[in-house]
Amino acid sequence: xxxxxxxxxxxxxxxxxxxxxxxxxxxxxxxxxxxxxxxxxxxxxxxxxxxxxxxxxxxxxxxxxxxxxxxxxxxxxxxxxxxxxxxxxxxxxxxxxxxxxxxxxxxxxxxxxxxxxxxxxxxxxxxxxxxxxxxxxxxxxxxxxxxxxxxxxxxxxxxxxxxxxxxxxxxxxxxxxxxxxxxxxxxxxxxxxxxxxxxxxxxxxxxxxxxx
DNA sequence: GTCCCGGGCC
DNA sequence: GGCCCAGGAC
Numbered sequence: 001x002x003x004x005x006x007x008x009x010x011x012x013x014x015x016x017x018x019x020x021x022x023x024x025x026x027x028x029x030x031x032x033x034x035x036x037x038x039x040x041x042x043x044x045x046x047x048x049x050x051x052x053x054x055x056x057x058x059x060x061x062x063x064x065x066x067x068x069x070x071x072x073x074x075x076x077x078x079x080x081x082x083x084x085x086x087x088x089x090x091x092x093x094x095x096x097x098x099x100x101x102x103x104x105x106x107x108x109x110x111x112x113x114x115x116x117x118x119x120x121x122x123x124x125x126x127x128x129x130x131x132x133x134x135x136x137x138x139x140x141x142x143x144x145x146x147x148x149x150x151x152x153x154x155x156x157x158x159x160x161x162x163x164x165x166x167x168x169x170x171x172x173x174x175x176x177x178x179x180x181x182x183x184x185x186x187x188x189x190x191x192x193x194x195x196x197x198x199x200x201x202x203x204x205x206x207x208x209x210x211x212x
Numbered sequence: 213g214t215c216c217c218g219g220g221c222c
Numbered sequence: 223g224g225c226c227c228a229g230g231a232c
Contacts (some may be wrong), residue, residue: 038228043219076217080231121230142228194226214232221226 003153003170007206008176014202020132020182026037028097029056029093029132033124034084037074046074047206052150057097084119088128091117099133122159131179136172139181143188145203150192150207 001009011207017145018211025180028048035044048055048084050071059196060068091113095101102110107129114125122140142161148162155165170176191201198204 036228037230038217040228041217043228046219071225074218076219077230078217080216084230119230123229216229216231219227222226 002169003018003151003206004166007203008170008183010202011187011208012179015062015183017179018186019124020178020180021127023131026056026132027057030092030128031044031055031060031085032082032089033127033131034088034119034133036121037081037084038077043074043076047072049072053175054211057089057092058132060085061093080119084117087118088114088120102132103135105139110135111137122163126163130174132178134174136174136177138170138177140165140166141181141185143185143192146194147184147188147192147203150196152206 019033021029023032032044032048035047038133051059056058063071065082065086068085069078072078072081072085086162109124110133111129112121115122117131120128124136126134126139129137130139140159155162187203191197192203197206201207
């Protein structure tokens with residue numbers, strides 16, 4: 001077993017199944033992925049409640065930019081995010097909001113298309129691909145980068161380097177990537193914070209104890 | 213590199 | 223009130 005798999009097994013046996021992504025529909029995952037950019041999930045939840053259980057492509061397109069801004073204000077960056085939500089909804093509509101149609105297309109094609117949408121960068125694209133469409137694509141985020149900087153492995157410096165490293169080291173498995181990312185984020189909030197708190201961290205034995 | 217922004221915690 | 227936290231566009 002490789003180092004990465006050992007790390008996964010350790011986190012999984014410690015925290016268990018975290019059941020990401022908390023959303024009712026794939027479209028809600030897309031909306032949440034945009035809203036959580038540079039924002040804690042706690043704030044996103046406030047906003048999702050503001051939608052009163054009606055988060056549909058039609059609703060997003062019907063609302064004016066100002067109305068969307070008012071609803072999503074608690075997530076911050078609401079001026080840009082209101083535009084991003086419209087843009088990603090338009091993209092979804094280009095597939096008639098047909099999840100099965102999207103799932104049948106090659107992963108890299110959909111990824112490329114998402115990256116052309118205003119407001120969708122690497123992390124948001126991979127989050128949508130993995131958690132909304134269940135493509136086996138590894139999601140990297142600030143927690144992942146921080147954790148790997150402190151690890152006795154060299155996963156790379158850039159987003160794509162780290163992503164490719166993980167996908168080469170691990171089986172191409174949607175469930176595995178789903179759980180792994182959730183576990184990394186959870187452990188990042190609990191222990192592997194900017195200011196490290198290694199006491200009680202399940203990964204302590206693996207980790208280089210150096211300040212990043 | 214700088215700008216966009218709010219909420220939580222102290 | 224000050225500081226920390228969280229991606230993408232340009």
